[in-house]
Amino acid sequence: DAGVIQSPRHEVTEMGQEVTLRCKPISGHNSLFWYRQTMMRGLELLIYFNNNVPIDDSGMPEDRFSAKMPNASFSTLKIQPSEPRDSAVYFCASTATGEWTEAFFGQGTRLTVV
Amino acid sequence: QQQVKQSPQSLIVQKGGISIINCAYENTAFDYFPWYQQFPGKGPALLIAIRPDVSEKKEGRFTISFNKSAKQFSLHIMDSQPGDSATYFCAAGNGDTDKLIFGTGTRLQVFP
Numbered sequence: 001d002a003g004v005i006q007s008p009r010h011e012v013t014e015m016g017q018e019v020t021l022r023c024k025p026i027s028g029h030n031s032l033f034w035y036r037q038t039m040m041r042g043l044e045l046l047i048y049f050n051n052n053v054p055i056d057d058s059g060m061p062e063d064r065f066s067a068k069m070p071n072a073s074f075s076t077l078k079i080q081p082s083e084p085r086d087s088a089v090y091f092c093a094s095t096a097t098g099e100w101t102e103a104f105f106g107q108g109t110r111l112t113v114v
Numbered sequence: 115q116q117q118v119k120q121s122p123q124s125l126i127v128q129k130g131g132i133s134i135i136n137c138a139y140e141n142t143a144f145d146y147f148p149w150y151q152q153f154p155g156k157g158p159a160l161l162i163a164i165r166p167d168v169s170e171k172k173e174g175r176f177t178i179s180f181n182k183s184a185k186q187f188s189l190h191i192m193d194s195q196p197g198d199s200a201t202y203f204c205a206a207g208n209g210d211t212d213k214l215i216f217g218t219g220t221r222l223q224v225f226p
Contacts (some may be wrong), residue, residue: 004157031212042120042218043158043203056213091157095212102148103214105157 006092006106013113018080021109023092024073029104030097034067034077037089037108049075050097082113117141118206120217127224133191135220137204140185144206148214149178149189152201161202162189194224 005024013019025032033048047057049069057067064083069075079086093105119138127133137147148163164171164178164187171178177190191198204217 033212033214035216040218043216045213045215048213050212055211093157097212102160103212105159107155107157 004092004094004104004106006090006109008109009107011109011111013082013111015083015113016081017113018078019082019086019111019113021077021079021090021092021111023075023077023106025075025092025094026104027073028096029094031095032069032075033093033095033103034075035091035093035105037091043091046077079111082111084113087111087113117215118204118217120204120220122220123218124221125223127194127222129194129196129224129226131194131224133194133198133222133224134188135202135204135222136186136188137206137217138184138186139206141206141208142185143208143210144215145209146207146214147178147180147187148205148207149176150203150205150216152203152219158203191222194222196224196226198222199224 007022031050034046036044046059047067052069067077089108089110091105091108093103095101095103117140149161150158151161152158162173162176166182175192180187201219201221203219205214207214
């Protein structure tokens with residue numbers, strides 16, 4: 001398996017534009033997570049899905065952020081409109097449900113909003 | 115959301131020395147405590163993990179010490195090597211969900 005795949009790796013956009021980040025989890029994994037990494041706050045959990053259903057979105061900063069998982073092999077995180085304070089590295093991770101198992105992270109998307 | 119506090123923010127150690135990173139948690143429902151290692155430009159990867167039914171777990175040069183009553187756990191890296199230079203995250207999770215809450219990270223630099 002190629003692991004968790006995120007795209008794009010880098011995104012530079014202007015303030016006010018819509019940004020869509022994409023994630024393909026590892027095949028067979030039931031849970032998918034979106035994290036945001038900044039120097040000040042470390043790794044923040046934004047939202048997680050289990051069997052394609054959003055379970056906890058309490059970490060989503062505000063209504064400008066939305067996430068979907070239309071099927072077991074694809075998820076998106078959308079920011080609309082984007083703001084400079086959204087600049088961060090966004091990670092997607094997936095795990096197999098059940099016994100505590102390793103969370104596998106993608107390589108991340110570095111988002112810069114200018 | 116911050117329920118896991120991690121220190122120090124950065125750490126500089128000489129090759130061969132011991133690196134120690136500490137974490138404290140608040141939620142007593144947590145029952146899984148992993149440590150993740152992240153190299154520049156990469157996503158975090160699982161390094162070692164512990165459950166609260168043991169006080170220590172060792173894998174090679176890496177040891178987790180766990181103090182349930184104090185709600186604290188720490189990572190010890192013995193004989194630190196330049197290749198250990200990375201950012202380390204502690205995390206805590208609850209077996210009822212798959213959710214992991216991460217600390218803010220420690221940037222470790224090991225100089226030869």
